[in-house]
Amino acid sequence: MDAGKTGKFISEKRKAINLTQKELADKLHITDKAVSKWERGLSFPDISILIPLAEILNISLYDLLKGGDDNE
Secondary structure (H helix, E strand, C coil): CCHHHHHHHHHHHHHHCCCCHHHHHHHHCCCHHHHHHHHCCCCCCCHHHHHHHHHHHCCCHHHHHHCCCCCC
16 A cells, blocks of 8 residues: 555545545544545554545545556
């Protein structure tokens, strides 16, 4: 897994559904600082967040873990 690639993918998908980092964080019951760290490639989402994150971003868990979808 590439933290930078995954972070960029999360950022793109979040923006595509018009959510701010704060709004995404609120939906996941975490801080916006955590979302910022993911998007900057400094950390990965906690395993307990992966399924809800994928559902909110309307992407597969596989694509989330891979940092992109096959159609890009």
